[in-house]
Amino acid sequence: MVDPRKLEALVAVIESGSFSKAGRRxxxxxxxxxxxxxxxxxxxxxxxxxxxxxxxxxxRAGKIVYEYARRILLLYREMEREIALFKGLKxxxxxxxxxxxxxxxILPYLIxxxxxxxxxxxxxxxxxxxxxxxxxxxxxxxEVGMVGAxxxxxxxxxxxxxxxxxxxxxxxxxxxxxxxxxxxxxWPLIAREEGSGTWQTVKAFLQKHGLSTEALHLVARMGSTxxxxxxxxxxxxxxxxxxxxxxxELRAGTLRIVTLSGSPIRRAFYLVYAQExxxxxxAQAFLNFVRNLPEEGKLxx
Numbered sequence: 355m356v357d358p359r360k361l362e363a364l365v366a367v368i369e370s371g372s373f374s375k376a377g378r379r380x381x382x383x384x385x386x387x388x389x390x391x392x393x394x395x396x397x398x399x400x401x402x403x404x405x406x407x408x409x410x411x412x413x414r415a416g417k418i419v420y421e422y423a424r425r426i427l428l429l430y431r432e433m434e435r436e437i438a439l440f441k442g443l444k445x446x447x448x449x450x451x452x453x454x455x456x457x458x459x460i461l462p463y464l465i466x467x468x469x470x471x472x473x474x475x476x477x478x479x480x481x482x483x484x485x486x487x488x489x490x491x492x493x494x495x496x497e498v499g500m501v502g503a504x505x506x507x508x509x510x511x512x513x514x515x516x517x518x519x520x521x522x523x524x525x526x527x528x529x530x531x532x533x534x535x536x537x538x539x540x541w542p543l544i545a546r547e548e549g550s551g552t553w554q555t556v557k558a559f560l561q562k563h564g565l566s567t568e569a570l571h572l573v574a575r576m577g578s579t580x581x582x583x584x585x586x587x588x589x590x591x592x593x594x595x596x597x598x599x600x601x602x603e604l605r606a607g608t609l610r611i612v613t614l615s616g617s618p619i620r621r622a623f624y625l626v627y628a629q630e631x632x633x634x635x636x637a638q639a640f641l642n643f644v645r646n647l648p649e650e651g652k653l654x655x
Contacts, residue, residue, distance in 0.1 A: 363390035448636035451499030457481030484551035502551025526589035542591030
């Protein structure tokens, strides 16, 4: 019988693309990951990966094992959740996914308050962009996530949880105090990557004002909010960011808001989970905790 932890290691290596990233994802050392893969190769009598100096490539046999391993792990997790529900436990581990803004600026505080009520639940936080977290929930790697945009995926449920405002910020440079949306193409802009919920919201705002992204003067795309903030501080251009992410910079005066005329750019952060899967008691407790936040805690400050 194969140990599920070894199958989890194989799945993590294939989906993350390297042994080191797989170790960080499932919180195991790289030597332990390598040992699990070696044990699987001995068990099946086949090479599952071709190891090169710079990259790891999965073999045909590895792909076959991967497809079955994912199904086995999903069933294994379902079994654990059903047994936990039967026992009525609200203890044990819980991994929560968060897209960039919730993961960096919201969930750490929610998790702190959640653990005051449920101190026996050990919470792990995985941060990625919106699409990464949604895919992880859809695959069953995560039970619950909080993301900055929703997608039409029939297997998933998206529940509005918190409000956010996206603002245009500037640092050094000769940038105006106020702009109309129609003026945006005249100025250098710093954008997030396509998978970002922030950028999806900005694109919807632009379309509402008859603008396409092709009309903009995009000088850089950044893979994180922090990178957008640093580029704006350096005077590279104007950046769209969550207001929650720049509160310290606004107080310090290293960034300022460039007011966009018209209505503010608002969006919701969504709790996302798979509607057909039974949630573990810790995951259900976390969902209920966020849903029952007082209204004043759900608004942008």
